[in-house]
Amino acid sequence: MPDTYTSVPNAVPTAVLDAIHRAVGDKGFVVDEREMEPHVVEWRDNYRGRAAAVVRPASTEEVAAVVRICAEAGVPIVPQGGMTGLVGAGIPHEHGGEIVLSLRRMNRILEVNPTAYTMTVEAGAVLKTIQDEAAAHDRLFPLSLAAEGSCTIGGNLSTNAGGVQVLHYGNARSLVLGLEAVLPDGRVWNGLRALKKDNTGYDLKHLFMGAEGTLGVITKAVLKLFPRPKDVATAWLAVRNPAAAVELLSRAHAASEDNVTSCELMGRLGIDLVLSHIPGSVDPLAERHDWYVLLEWSSTRPAPAHGGGMLAKMEAFLGDAMEAGLVFDAVLAQSSAQAQAFWKIRESHSEAQKLEGPSIKHDISVPVHRIPEFVDQGIAAMKAVMPDLRPVPFGHVGDGNLHFNAQSPTGMDKAAFYARRDDINHAVHDLVRSFGGSISAEHGIGRFKLEELERYRGPVELDAMRAIKRALDPRNIMNPGKVVRV
């Protein structure tokens, strides 16, 4: 398989860098190695790249100018957001012949229209800022994930991010009405339309979302807002097993009147890792159990003054679920602080895994009703490769999406563990294939899963992707060597 990104020149001509410098000014141009470092190292240190420059444009026009210069000179560009991605899509390669294009200076909220339930933002706006802005207008922007304090909306859209509310509101691509993007030739596509329906030709919006910057640079977006939940119930449950979690969710849809906004499954080891590594975390339940669910229901109607709101409904529901043997024990959050403490446990899983030591991660999805089977067979498949490996499955059970992770055996040497990485990956991903599943449910492909994608997707699909990539980026300058190799 030819690998175009290794054949780019490893030095960008000074004249090109000067032209870029002039286009973005001093504030937008970084070549000092130390200042560039945070832009070229992946947060888990899986990749350390190099860049000829880190370019930080302040406007779409500046992005377009930079891309035009690079297109003419054939200089590859790595678009970059908040750098919280998990597949290395925003990290430059090691050869140093690329420029990093950071969108973080373009972080403005351009318009909020609560009546129309829309918000227009620049790509570098931080997700949390967008959530807060929506809340200030009594609206909800429902995209929510552990990295929300630092990830940017441009990155969220480029990777079609998922998170903990996909179940109710859909993934990132469902939350967008319109986009503006700079194409690989430096022209600006203005698709910033605030329309619910628009059947005028091929849907470019959906093509840019999920392309991880390989087809162009998303510069602005019109986002959908929703009514803000006024009555939220959050519970921490010990459940019998993953099958009980799926059954519980199925019943919860009706019981909550289709108001289940989150349903997260966690195994005991993940909880143990959080309790031992994350200061201030406390097990919500007195006894130990094997499986847990974090369940949240939200209504846009305020809770009635004299009872009958979400909390009461969930309490009755959980009573029934305990009687049915699905749930062993449960605690309902009595305050938003308590709810946040539950969420902290769920959201700290990645951090705790990192602090515990080496791990191998899989972001898989299968049809929802097959999750229980998959968990059993997936654990067996990993242990067949490495009997002492410690499985840490957790995630969005209602989306059929689990982070099917493996912690290295206690005391095992890091190199010895990672030496088996491919075998463990293939054991899990072969099983995913046999379930008709996906080897990347929400994290994307980037650089990390490029070879896995080539292994698991058929030639017809890969050829179609390559044809699209070549058509829109004939010089292969937009984030080359990510998602699909041409």
Next chain:
Amino acid sequence: MPDTYTSVPNAVPTAVLDAIHRAVGDKGFVVDEREMEPHVVEWRDNYRGRAAAVVRPASTEEVAAVVRICAEAGVPIVPQGGMTGLVGAGIPHEHGGEIVLSLRRMNRILEVNPTAYTMTVEAGAVLKTIQDEAAAHDRLFPLSLAAEGSCTIGGNLSTNAGGVQVLHYGNARSLVLGLEAVLPDGRVWNGLRALKKDNTGYDLKHLFMGAEGTLGVITKAVLKLFPRPKDVATAWLAVRNPAAAVELLSRAHAASEDNVTSCELMGRLGIDLVLSHIPGSVDPLAERHDWYVLLEWSSTRPAPAHGGGMLAKMEAFLGDAMEAGLVFDAVLAQSSAQAQAFWKIRESHSEAQKLEGPSIKHDISVPVHRIPEFVDQGIAAMKAVMPDLRPVPFGHVGDGNLHFNAQSPTGMDKAAFYARRDDINHAVHDLVRSFGGSISAEHGIGRFKLEELERYRGPVELDAMRAIKRALDPRNIMNPGKVVRV
């Protein structure tokens, strides 16, 4: 602008037709002019095409074989579903050098999984059959439109159909988990994945949906099912004006607990046309009004035995709305027969317009909150071209989507009316552009709006579409001359 479809040879070589005949057998091969006629004439008689053959494959393998033969010989293919489209996408050109590929024999429901809320179907399955099959499993497939008795799901997906429940469930593309399609080189893309989340590269699914058969032939789909509504309230309202309709909808979301499934606006002239042309139709209200809304709320919970269900909630809501002066009069359906009678009035608008005589149609969308402004200015703009023209605006107000139609002035000669078609179209579409709207909200582009699209979309967007078309269909054999000219 070069127009490729006029340059194809107007005779398909006999050897090619023979090869196709062998691939699909006698049952799948029609060359008799009379038998072909229903496949080459548009239902409103806007287009009368010709075809070298009508090919009716019985399986994906047969579709693939036919496409391979055509790809090799450079013979253009017009994929065709139920032929209810409104932009001529499924009708062959006049030159006769194309084959029609009708999917109607591939009409099987392949699998229903009520637990997983999925159904797998062949492209030629009729929408109504799919709805009924879902209902038989106590599930809902929510795509619903006037042509549902004869349109096919392949056509629905290829055009990203809209309809009367988009407000709650989204348009056709939102209702699909996976697709199978035959690409322009005859290879089969198997994307029949029943996954809620799958971020593995470019989203081909969303590219094929809305491409109107110009990038390949959709052959199968995995559809999303929903809980079947158990408690439905339907009301026919006379409202003050379009602004009142928008305000009413905004209030209805909260009052119904986000259970508004339809909100259709109609003007008086449309009602009059239905009453005079559609046998058995009756005005639900005694007095005449200028504007009407058909409002439907649906809950997946059965109505409580002792009141408090949707009907009661809607009644209280309408009482408030009348007090607020938004609604002048209202009637709540007391039976499903009565609800169907209301729907019949709405769904008969197109038929009534056809029976009344010549009309010019626009399928526009603008941001929802700007609908009232648009209606006022749009009517004025059309009347500025032709003072006696009779506006018939109606449609999906909650989607910002109106069928902004014009009936010819009473007694005006058909030719004289159509002579002004371009002027009227431009008056409306120029206004749409100034509102940041779409000139085709749900009907697509096909052949009918090809020139309008070229007029209203910028070169960047058109170039990107052309690049994609050329990349996936380099010989331009898939439905050439539709959507985008290359």
